[in-house]
Amino acid sequence: MAKREFKWPKGFLWGSATASHQVEGGNVNNWSVWELQTAKQRAKSAKRLFGTLPIWPEISDLATNPDNYVSGKAVDHYRRYKEDFDVIEKLGLNSFRFSIEWSRIEPDEGAWDVAAIEHYRAYIKDLRRRGIEPVLTLYHWTVPLWFSEKGGFEKAKNIAYFERFAQKIIREFHGDLHYIVTINEPDTVCSMGYIMLEHPPGTFSLPKAAAVYYNLLRAHKRVYTFAKAFDKKLIVGFSKSYSYAVAGDDRLLSRLMVKLDNAFRDDMIIRFVGKKTDFLGVQFYFTDQHHGWELVHGNKQISDMGWDRQPQNLEHVLKRLAWCKKPLIVTETGLADQHDNWRKEWIEQTIASVHNALEAGVDVRGYLYWSLLDNFEWAYGRWPAFGLIGVDYEHGLKRTIRPSALYYAAVVRKSACITKITQR
Ligand code: BGC
Numbered sequence: 171m172a173k174r175e176f177k178w179p180k181g182f183l184w185g186s187a188t189a190s191h192q193v194e195g196g197n198v199n200n201w202s203v204w205e206l207q208t209a210k211q212r213a214k215s216a217k218r219l220f221g222t223l224p225i226w227p228e229i230s231d232l233a234t235n236p237d238n239y240v241s242g243k244a245v246d247h248y249r250r251y252k253e254d255f256d257v258i259e260k261l262g263l264n265s266f267r268f269s270i271e272w273s274r275i276e277p278d279e280g281a282w283d284v285a286a287i288e289h290y291r292a293y294i295k296d297l298r299r300r301g302i303e304p305v306l307t308l309y310h311w312t313v314p315l316w317f318s319e320k321g322g323f324e325k326a327k328n329i330a331y332f333e334r335f336a337q338k339i340i341r342e343f344h345g346d347l348h349y350i351v352t353i354n355e356p357d358t359v360c361s362m363g364y365i366m367l368e369h370p371p372g373t374f375s376l377p378k379a380a381a382v383y384y385n386l387l388r389a390h391k392r393v394y395t396f397a398k399a400f401d402k403k404l405i406v407g408f409s410k411s412y413s414y415a416v417a418g419d420d421r422l423l424s425r426l427m428v429k430l431d432n433a434f435r436d437d438m439i440i441r442f443v444g445k446k447t448d449f450l451g452v453q454f455y456f457t458d459q460h461h462g463w464e465l466v467h468g469n470k471q472i473s474d475m476g477w478d479r480q481p482q483n484l485e486h487v488l489k490r491l492a493w494c495k496k497p498l499i500v501t502e503t504g505l506a507d508q509h510d511n512w513r514k515e516w517i518e519q520t521i522a523s524v525h526n527a528l529e530a531g532v533d534v535r536g537y538l539y540w541s542l543l544d545n546f547e548w549a550y551g552r553w554p555a556f557g558l559i560g561v562d563y564e565h566g567l568k569r570t571i572r573p574s575a576l577y578y579a580a581v582v583r584k585s586a587c588i589t590k591i592t593q594r
């Protein structure tokens with residue numbers, strides 16, 4: 171263990187992130203329909219899927235209850251956002267990433283909901299008033315039902331609907347905005363929706379997965395072009411998940427697989443987007459070890475969800491992405507940790523990674539922890555706890571700031587000058 175001195179660039183975004191469907195409650199969209207269709211089945215498979223996790227005895231009641239898989243009220247952030255923003259302010263974070271729920275803004279095709287627009291206007295203005303930079307996501311996996319019924323992003327001609335929604339949002343809110351994330355993790359939308367079948371539409375199809383990926387990237391490019399022409403001060407990018415791909419042994423095949431992984435999962439996408447992005451949104455959760463043809467996740471140290479915990483590897487991801495010569499913003503990183511056992515270490519090591527990358531000359535502009543609040547974790551439902559703020563579902567969704575959040579706040583406070591962090 172050695173102490174290192176860290177200096178942070180001025181204007182660095184220190185924040186946290188959420189997504190509308192995971193926190194707001196009361197949404198009616200492609201996901202809310204899917205939840206009702208699949209909840210019973212998810213509850214039935216819970217023991218098989220999660221039964222070997224150390225946390226199983228604590229979560230088994232919830233995980234085997236179909237209600238767990240229905241977002242319902244989520245954490246009622248749509249109504250309680252001011253209370254949640256109070257915490258952001260208290261923690262001293264200077265930015266906050268959230269998504270706008272398209273199904274609220276345009277519940278019926280072509281009909282704008284004025285009350286929803288005014289809600290988000292007040293929401294964004296409230297962030298601004300508190301000196302918190304809004305980082306707005308346009309698509310975080312949920313779409314209005316009329317859009318999914320038309321085939322969603324499977325059809326190229328439907329991109330125009332998303333573009334119209336994006337234009338509306340940009341016209342309405344651009345005065346209070348700098349940062350826009352167009353698309354959240356197009357890679358996950360395709361793998362989970364069309365290959366693993368854990369997300370809607372849950373139809374196995376490689377051609378559809380490829381079409382959706384292609385259309386989401388084209389949607390990003392079209393929104394980028396519009397946004398920059400409309401207001402060149404807007405800073406527009408897209409977020410993708412980036413794992414640290416590493417050879418698990420010395421074999422040539424293992425090393426070759428790492429190269430292919432990086433080339434096809436990341437570099438090809440970044441090249442396709444080309445100049446039409448102002449930054450890359452980096453979302454880091456995993457380390458993928460290639461053992462020949464096999465892909466393994468480390469399982470010595472795991473989160474509540476069984477995902478391996480190697481936060482220090484964010485550094486490799488950031489350094490590798492330097493080739494694209496684009497600013498990077500860590501738009502998500504975090505872990506499920508109900509008892510806050512490892513979150514502090516995750517925050518410490520991922521922040522150390524960011525700074526090591528900065529010191530090596532990589533242009534990293536921000537770090538947004540996932541998530542501000544415990545929330546509805548998609549196909550897993552309510553039990554995974556990702557939040558800096560814990561939410562008690564048994565007691566009126568009571569919010570409690572976790573100790574790791576206070577640690578994060580202390581790092582941010584000191585970052586104005588010098589922060590000392592213990593480096594592994
Ligand atoms: C998604 C979040 C999700 C997180 C943890 C990211 O891929 O953008 O919505 O909650 O991973 O699974």
